[in-house]
Amino acid sequence: MIDCAPVATPMDENxxxxxxxxxxxxxxxxxxxxxxxxxxYLMLCTRPDIAYAVSQLSRFAANPxxxxxxxxxxxxxxxxxxxxxxxxxDTQGQLDILTGYTDANWGRDSDRRSTGxxxxxxxxxxISWKSKRQxxxxxxxxxxxxxxxxxxxxxxxxLQRLLCQLRVDCSQSNTPRPVNILGDxxxxxxxxxxxxxxxxxxxxxxxxHFVREKVEERLIKMExxxxxxxxxxxxxxxxxxxxxxxxxxxxGLRRIDE
Numbered sequence: 001m002i003d004c005a006p007v008a009t010p011m012d013e014n015x016x017x018x019x020x021x022x023x024x025x026x027x028x029x030x031x032x033x034x035x036x037x038x039x040x041y042l043m044l045c046t047r048p049d050i051a052y053a054v055s056q057l058s059r060f061a062a063n064p065x066x067x068x069x070x071x072x073x074x075x076x077x078x079x080x081x082x083x084x085x086x087x088x089x090d091t092q093g094q095l096d097i098l099t100g101y102t103d104a105n106w107g108r109d110s111d112r113r114s115t116g117x118x119x120x121x122x123x124x125x126x127i128s129w130k131s132k133r134q135x136x137x138x139x140x141x142x143x144x145x146x147x148x149x150x151x152x153x154x155x156x157x158x159l160q161r162l163l164c165q166l167r168v169d170c171s172q173s174n175t176p177r178p179v180n181i182l183g184d185x186x187x188x189x190x191x192x193x194x195x196x197x198x199x200x201x202x203x204x205x206x207x208x209h210f211v212r213e214k215v216e217e218r219l220i221k222m223e224x225x226x227x228x229x230x231x232x233x234x235x236x237x238x239x240x241x242x243x244x245x246x247x248x249x250x251x252g253l254r255r256i257d258e
Contacts (some may be wrong), residue, residue: 003218004080004083009240010079010238011077015071017067018147019055022064024063024065025061028069029062029064036054048087048119048251049085051129051130054134056071057075062174074247084257085254087258088254089122089253094253098122098159098160099181100155100179100220101119102149102152102181102182102183104144104148105237106140107137113134114138115131115235116131117132118148118181119153120156120159122163141187145183145188146192148183149181161214164176179220179244183224183225189222193222193227227241
């Protein structure tokens with residue numbers, strides 16, 4: 001792929017990958033798995049812009065089809081054109097603000113599972129991110145977003161404690177400041193803030209109510225943000241070129257020689 005033609009986005013915005021109904025060859029399978037493993041390393045270290053694509057491709061590593069190989073090659077073509085991109089922290093900006101974004105794409109996958117994602121920024125640059133298929137089938141977009149909020153809340157508590165130990169993001173009393181987590185689903189935000197909705201959430205696994213507990217303890221603050229400004233949107237579905245470039249820019253990804 002060294003001489004491949006670059007593309008502007010890592011994944012076609014209309015693509016929905018499905019399980020392979022036939023058995024793939026062992027060599028094709030091993031080649032696919034090696035490539036996905038390398039991409040996983042890259043995504044975890046410095047490239048949150050490919051998190052959704054890698055998450056999707058890795059689900060079919062046990063038995064990839066030609067369609068999966070084609071999607072993998074497209075991702076490599078995207079990386080060909082952005083190999084000099086990296087996360088750049090602006091030292092002239094505010095170095096003491098931790099902000100989280102969370103989102104979920106309800107039932108987009110072929111098995112009707114939802115994909116949830118979060119990203120946390122510090123000094124305007126992504127420092128922690130995740131794109132993952134949810135373990136259970138959500139019965140509504142509100143529930144899918146609420147589950148994603150829970151995952152983001154757990155990461156927020158960990159980052160909050162880390163930064164406080166480094167004496168970076170603490171109040172004068174040396175206690176952690178509440179972390180702002182922004183989401184674009186008003187129903188899920190209401191669930192996190194108000195226990196009166198209990199009757200509507202009896203079917204939701206109790207572990208996802210962790211987020212409500214942390215809101216009550218004032219360790220996190222759940223706030224609404226317009227969908228177009230939600231940084232986690234690109235971690236839950238493929239985006240068009242214009243939206244993807246905006247998403248990448250907001251992550252703090254740019255050419256490292258700029």
